[in-house]
Amino acid sequence: MMQTRSNPALTVDDLTVAYREKPAIWDIDLDVPAGVLMAIVGPNGAGKSTLIKAVLNLIPRAAGAVSFFGEPYERARSLVGYVPQRGSVDWDFPASVLDVVTMGLYGKLGWFRRPGKAERDLALHALEQVGLVDFADRQISQLSGGQQQRTFLARALVQDAQIYFMDEPFAAVDAVTENAIVNILRQLNQRGKTVLVVHHDLQTVAEYFDWVTLLNVEVIASGPTLQTFTLENLQKTYGGRVSSLHGGQLLAASAQ
């Protein structure tokens, strides 16, 4: 534990990923201290999801190294939780909400072992935290978009990780779900977990996150929100339009 405290939660060195000839992310260097709530923001096609997937070894890297709490991914896997984009799966798959949440424990169970009563209880506890415990036996095809997202969140919670990666959890969800997610993020943060969130809504970055990485193929800036989330950096990331699009809020953030 002492060792995990002293190391950054995530260290990325010279990470490059290319789809065909074009780099999707280029020469990424990143140090994320343990215990921060970090937003990854940037325009469409900036490589935000690619960054997460490359860090988690889900897509091949052209170059670069990644470590979690000073360990390579293979040895730190149990410390890592993941919430993929909601649209990445077929929600007509024959499974209940409880089934899907229990899937978060499959990795820990290892080969051949089946989930039992203990796993069921853990999954129900996670569903309680996201306010879906009444939906445990519901078919996933009957869920609304927000409920799907909370199901995914519960599945990540049962992983009981030290560092979480969430790919656009706030995309197209209702207000209740957004509140639920924010509450979960804060709870995780209070328990000392590190959370990295791909985020689209610039208005809420300063309110929800204490750390931010601005990404547009390369890392434009990364650090505490107050110092990093400035109009200048945003313009470097998004181009000049950003001030007129999101004027009031952002100017306030950069003035502080």
Next chain:
Amino acid sequence: MTARAAISRDDRRVWLIIAAIALVSLLIIPFSQALFGLRFTYTVRVVALGGSFLGLISGALGCFAVLRRESLLGDALSHAALPGVAIAFLLAGRELSPLLIGAGIASWLSLRFVAALLATTRLKQDAALGIVLASWFAAGIALLAYIQSIPDASQAGLDHFIFGQAAAIIESDVRLVMGVGLIILCLLALLWKEFKLVTFDAEFAGANGIRIGLINTLLSTLIVVTIVLGLQLAGVILMVGMLIAPGVAARQWTHKLDQMVILAAVFGAFSGGVGAVISALDSDIPTGPTIIVVAFALVLLSLALAPGRGLLWSRLRQRSNRRAFAARNTLRNLYRYALAHGAVNAPVPDSFIRGVGDRGAALGLRELDGAGHVRLGEGGWRLSQSGVKLARRDIHNQQLWDTYRLYAHELALPNVAEDREREIASLLPAEAVAILEAKLAEGAAP
């Protein structure tokens, strides 16, 4: 509690279907004996047993092909087995096991070839599958034609691999199917959660340390092995039917993966066995196609009848929705007109209500009349007491929905999809409805 009851009703339905299938299978034997004078000779028994076992395995595994949207991959893989059969014959002669091994190798190579095409070119999956299916199959046909031109007589019967030939199946073949099938089923049971997770969400599986590549390859290899086992019976062209039909039918009846796989296995075994028995009635009825026809009869029945997902079910639901909608609209029109003309039970001219309601009015009036909410009398339609009550309740419900839309967030009410055709009380918990009622009363006060 209602959720729990619903689940057990689902379970019961699955067991009912399994029992019904078992009953039909049992009845078919005496039925075919009495009616068609079918004799269950040794050959018929062997073929029927082989058919059911093959159907069982391909049905169970086929579920994963269906859920992974790889039905067409199954088709390409089975077509691609043909050149393997031909080459194996040229190298090793007409022994079953080398032929099947050849088929398996060719099919598996085509799988890798599709993967390579997708990884290195910009081809989409359907195009890659089309290319592999057509070229491998063409090569197989060409090789068969070449083999037939060789004067040696032993080539006879090789083209049966195209459509399958059940009569050629002997006891040792059935034993092979059973042995290999048992291994496949054991692997399926052992790696159940890995197969399930990789099928549902491969990325998440990968992030949890599950070897996606290994599991994918294993699953595809099992499908190839199943296809190879079925070639003799169903042939390369129809094997895909055995693979996917039971899974498609089973998906209609259940929302649980384990039930789906069991049901598909039962459907597959039924199709295989019954198809074999039917084709034994006359030597002109081919076994493979008959099995597929039985399997697709099950698919049609399931698509039509399954509760929740079936066509009949949704048609019925649509009809009752249309009636309820017409009745509600007509009631609103009647009530509004009557209020505007003095009293809730003032008569509404028939021509007016039919005029504003268009075609729905006739349907609505019939519904309301049947339920005793309106009566046709002097001067037109009058709302009965129950009709007035219903109209008021509807208006109140709409007002509650309006309040919900405005204040749901502020009052921190649970989030539900707005469905104004339904009573809000049936969607929200009682406390939430009470809060809305209070808010509505408060708003109405000034």
